[in-house]
Amino acid sequence: MSALAEPALKRLRQRTRGISALSIVSAAILVIFVVLALASSWIVPYDPTAGDFTAILQDPSAEHWLGTDQQGKDVLSMLIGGAWTSLLGPLGVVVVSTVLGFVVGMVAGWRGGWVDSVLSRGMDILFAFPALLLAILAVSLFGKGLTAATVAMSIAYLPYTARLVRGVVLQERARPYVLAYKGLGLSDTFIAVRRVLPNIAPLVLAQSAINFGYALLDLAAISFLGLGVQPPEPDWGAMINGGQSALLAGAPYAALAPAVAIVIVVIAFNEVGEELADRIQGIS
Amino acid sequence: MSDVLEISDLSVTLDQGAARPILDGVSLTVAAGDFVALVGESGSGKSVTSRAALGLWPGQATVSGSVRSCGVEMVGASASDLDRVRRGQVGMVFQDPRAGINPVRRIGDFLTEGPQLALGWSAERANARALELLEAVSLPDPKRHLRQYPHELSGGMLQRVMIASALMTQPALLLCDEATTALDVTTQAEIVGILTTLCVDLGTAVLFVTHDLDLAAATCDRIAVMYAGQVVESGRAEDLFEDPHHPYTVGLLDSRPPLGGLAPDTDLQAIPGTPLSLAESPAGCRFATRCQARTPQCETRPGLLADGVQRLVRCWHPSGSTPASTPSGARS
Amino acid sequence: MNAVPGPAERAQAVLAQGVHKSYWVGPTEITAVRDVSFTVRPGGALGIVGESGSGKTTLARMVVGIEEPDAGTLTVAGEPMLTRPRGASARVAQAKRAQMVFQDPYLSLDPRRTARQSLEDAVRAHTSGTRADIDARVDELLQHVGLGEREAGARPRRLSGGQRQRVAIARALAVDPAVLVLDEAVSALDVSVQAQILRLLVRVRAETGVALLFVSHDLGVVRYVCDDALVMFRGEIVERGPVGHLLDHPEHPYTRLLRASIPQEGWDPEAIGQARRDFLAGLG
Numbered sequence: 001m002s003a004l005a006e007p008a009l010k011r012l013r014q015r016t017r018g019i020s021a022l023s024i025v026s027a028a029i030l031v032i033f034v035v036l037a038l039a040s041s042w043i044v045p046y047d048p049t050a051g052d053f054t055a056i057l058q059d060p061s062a063e064h065w066l067g068t069d070q071q072g073k074d075v076l077s078m079l080i081g082g083a084w085t086s087l088l089g090p091l092g093v094v095v096v097s098t099v100l101g102f103v104v105g106m107v108a109g110w111r112g113g114w115v116d117s118v119l120s121r122g123m124d125i126l127f128a129f130p131a132l133l134l135a136i137l138a139v140s141l142f143g144k145g146l147t148a149a150t151v152a153m154s155i156a157y158l159p160y161t162a163r164l165v166r167g168v169v170l171q172e173r174a175r176p177y178v179l180a181y182k183g184l185g186l187s188d189t190f191i192a193v194r195r196v197l198p199n200i201a202p203l204v205l206a207q208s209a210i211n212f213g214y215a216l217l218d219l220a221a222i223s224f225l226g227l228g229v230q231p232p233e234p235d236w237g238a239m240i241n242g243g244q245s246a247l248l249a250g251a252p253y254a255a256l257a258p259a260v261a262i263v264i265v266v267i268a269f270n271e272v273g274e275e276l277a278d279r280i281q282g283i284s
Numbered sequence: 285m286s287d288v289l290e291i292s293d294l295s296v297t298l299d300q301g302a303a304r305p306i307l308d309g310v311s312l313t314v315a316a317g318d319f320v321a322l323v324g325e326s327g328s329g330k331s332v333t334s335r336a337a338l339g340l341w342p343g344q345a346t347v348s349g350s351v352r353s354c355g356v357e358m359v360g361a362s363a364s365d366l367d368r369v370r371r372g373q374v375g376m377v378f379q380d381p382r383a384g385i386n387p388v389r390r391i392g393d394f395l396t397e398g399p400q401l402a403l404g405w406s407a408e409r410a411n412a413r414a415l416e417l418l419e420a421v422s423l424p425d426p427k428r429h430l431r432q433y434p435h436e437l438s439g440g441m442l443q444r445v446m447i448a449s450a451l452m453t454q455p456a457l458l459l460c461d462e463a464t465t466a467l468d469v470t471t472q473a474e475i476v477g478i479l480t481t482l483c484v485d486l487g488t489a490v491l492f493v494t495h496d497l498d499l500a501a502a503t504c505d506r507i508a509v510m511y512a513g514q515v516v517e518s519g520r521a522e523d524l525f526e527d528p529h530h531p532y533t534v535g536l537l538d539s540r541p542p543l544g545g546l547a548p549d550t551d552l553q554a555i556p557g558t559p560l561s562l563a564e565s566p567a568g569c570r571f572a573t574r575c576q577a578r579t580p581q582c583e584t585r586p587g588l589l590a591d592g593v594q595r596l597v598r599c600w601h602p603s604g605s606t607p608a609s610t611p612s613g614a615r616s
Numbered sequence: 617m618n619a620v621p622g623p624a625e626r627a628q629a630v631l632a633q634g635v636h637k638s639y640w641v642g643p644t645e646i647t648a649v650r651d652v653s654f655t656v657r658p659g660g661a662l663g664i665v666g667e668s669g670s671g672k673t674t675l676a677r678m679v680v681g682i683e684e685p686d687a688g689t690l691t692v693a694g695e696p697m698l699t700r701p702r703g704a705s706a707r708v709a710q711a712k713r714a715q716m717v718f719q720d721p722y723l724s725l726d727p728r729r730t731a732r733q734s735l736e737d738a739v740r741a742h743t744s745g746t747r748a749d750i751d752a753r754v755d756e757l758l759q760h761v762g763l764g765e766r767e768a769g770a771r772p773r774r775l776s777g778g779q780r781q782r783v784a785i786a787r788a789l790a791v792d793p794a795v796l797v798l799d800e801a802v803s804a805l806d807v808s809v810q811a812q813i814l815r816l817l818v819r820v821r822a823e824t825g826v827a828l829l830f831v832s833h834d835l836g837v838v839r840y841v842c843d844d845a846l847v848m849f850r851g852e853i854v855e856r857g858p859v860g861h862l863l864d865h866p867e868h869p870y871t872r873l874l875r876a877s878i879p880q881e882g883w884d885p886e887a888i889g890q891a892r893r894d895f896l897a898g899l900g
Contacts, residue, residue, distance in 0.1 A: 176724035180784070183680055184741050184791060185711030187704065195737075199728055325806035326777075422889070468667035469833060470892050473877040477885030495807060502879035539811035541840035543878055545860055552840060554811035558776040 023275040026268035033265055037083035046074035048081030049232040057251040069239075069254035070246050079257050082234035085146060086262075089228075090215035092150040097157035098208045102197070104158065105165025110173060110192045120166070123159040131156035131218055132225075139227045146235075149228040153215055164207055168200045202280045210273030213266035220262050236262055287352070288457040288489045289314040289337050294349035294359075296332060298342060304563045306332055306342070308513045308570075309349070311588075314457065314489050319480070321492045321500030321521070323536075324510035327561035333510070334459045334493045338374055339366045354456050371402040375450030375488075379462040381442040385434045392430030395449050403453065410452075417448035421478050440471040447479055454486050461493045476503055497536055501525055506594065509533050512570035513562030515588075519595040529591065529602035531575045569600065577601045629795050629827035630656040630679060630714075634688035637674055648674040650851040651688070656795065661821060661828040663838035663845035663859055665874070671851040676799045676831045680716040693794040708742060715788035719800040721780035725772040731758070731783045732768040738790035757786040761816060778809035782816065789820065796820075797829045802837060814840055835878060839863055847871045869895055 036043070046052075046064075051071035058068045066075035108119040131153065138152035172178060173196070181191045222228040223237025231238055236258035243255030289312070296307040307329045314320045324330040332342060336351045339358035351358040354373040356365050378384050385394055395417070396410035405413075411430075418426035421444035434442060443463065450458055460479070464472040480503060483490050494500050500507050501521040508518035509532065517530035528534045538553035546552065557574040566572050569582040581600045588596045637649040649671040656662045666672040677683045678690055681697035690696060693713040701707045718724035725734055735754045743749065758768050761782040772780055781801060788796055798817070802810045818841060821828055830841050838845050839859050846856035847870065855868040866872045873895055876888050 176718040176720065177726045179682055180716070180718070180724055180787065181726075181737070183682075183711060183714075183716055184738050184787070185701075185704075185707035185709075186737070186741050187707070195726060195729075199726070325808060422893075469877040470667065470873055470888070473879075473883075473885045474889030474892050477887075477889040481886060496879065497807070499879040502881075502883035502885075536807055539807045541811075541814065541836040543836045543839065543863065543875075543880060545839055545863075552811050552815055554815055555808035556812075558778055558809060559806050 026271040044077040067253040093215040096154035101161025104162040109166040109169030206276035213269035321504035325559040328510040512565040529597040636687040663842035666848035670848040715793040
């Protein structure tokens, strides 16, 4: 047992060596937010959708740690309750855009020629299309809500991943090890999917972690504009929107708390993504 | 004659995470105007040794022993001492010329900037010197090259610029770290020719770091062979070739397929295993695990045996004409 | 472009007739290989000597089908080598004609595959045997190139340069090719390790009867491995012959320059530099 455990421990120590404290803190913050989101229905002190008109726009107190909004809803409960949709949306965006980006990028980079030209021009067009316009378009197709916003953002984020994948595949395709696989008579599909894909995946996933932060920001903006998550469903972007008027009335907590949460999560994802990308580049 | 480089009992240990020794008791001297080669394979510590002459240590390192460059002690040297040696007295040429030159500055600026800023040369003096040196390294059109950017020159031409740059201040010592390794053989020959002629003219001593024993012998008067962070054998080039003492030197010489073909009924003799770094190599004799002549005695550290003038070997069982067993420079 | 192979082609391991290859760099055409003809007999060993820009690497890549000639005939074991052979059986058949060992043993191995896994990929592409058959063949290959259990289970990163090159050679031998093309395959190795690999190659040739096309700038190494050699300069063959005769009695001025440039007793780099300048000036 100990003979097995020892090298594993050593490897773990080697792997964690040189990781900045900021990244570790960032990762810890993300874990905390995810746990809060998953456990929200059990740990919220009040129902995040139920107002209490006897206690509106209160300052933080022992009963309401982050105060209440203009409908008397507990800000802390809304923050925790909203973590779920606020994190689920970006997750959907990142998963869909990464999967599609892999497909488009791999095909374009591997096949080259006219296939590459067509796909790359398509990505350029998507790139030039404002994300918000896409969102409005999606809302008109699917109606307001998280689904429309997620679909729109997935399409908006697709070119980022596709371009990255294409670039890495182009590089990888010219590497001697890929030439050697071809020389052995293995099929292109096998080489691309079974051998090259696992080699480039970590780098692309690191980029996706960074994208997660931006997607969260964009989805919050869409909810803020009233096109995304609809009240009374709690969501950070919608909370900032709802808290606007209270902000002017001198009760900043309803808008400030979700804003700070967004900033923290975005920075944390950025930091973790950068760290991952650095480490992966250092290895290959 | 005074020594321009005097390394004695130099040991270097890296302190990142676990302590990792990379040099173990290296001693080496280069007299004024001398050409000395430092030969070794990857991980032998030859580059670390040569950089020590400039007071350049790898990362966080613990250094013991002494390195005197042009009379200045580089171990624990002050910033002003380091500057003085690096700016005027010791020059360096690396393997990849493109790594050592700013790609967006003109060749002329690259050459003249250092002496102007560091030594207060006038622009006229620096320019004249640059032109003179570009001519001396046989570049076809020196005046034009001064106005060109690095990407306009080939690797071989750029390496000549680097040589010119290193010799601007007529240093007492030039360090060449695998300076011709990346070049084609015909280009290598031409550049080594230019380098040697120029350094002889200027009276500049050369420490020539290379993996190529034949090149070392063809270029230098003396050779020090390094293995796993130690100098295992040193001596005059012709002595080393005719009568190698250390099994590693013997192995290196036998590993090279001769240009004239092998003698009948003989084969290439490879050294078994892979070159080891100091941290990976066994205590005692560092070469023992790859050595055919290994005995139990090799589990203890051999001292340096002296054999005649300037001939040293670190081995319990030296081959060839047996050196006089007078331990010299041996440590416990 | 490739004529139907006749009996003459089938009798040779490699047959090149008037092979031509050029590239377009922007608006200028650069000829990499010009009107090159040579043969390698089955089980023979031909050295291709030249410096950077001589076209020797382009030639090697054409022999294994990484690139195709613009003009001329190039057949390996009687058949032309295609960059995109059609169908699985054509790919496998082409793989059995020629295999390549690249210069950089690190880049030519898949970073995520262990030595054993790399060899399994190669063996599996060419045999439909049981798991036990494949394992046995991999063991045989590992033993053949002198790799032990520890090396077999290691990824390229944990192998030394010499060990990686042994894996690359074993992978090439896995398909039992008619021709093994080695592109500067020993020049990145330490001298003491280089000798091990050279001995291995000579032994492999004697034991398997594979023909070698050995591309190198190193005359001493070519002399040790090859029977015959040709010297290339700026895309053309300037001299050819039995390797001993070629090196002991070089006739072409470039061969003489190359021979003299190698550090040896009585080496006069200054005179060589002058000779080089004269030679290049003579070309205009």
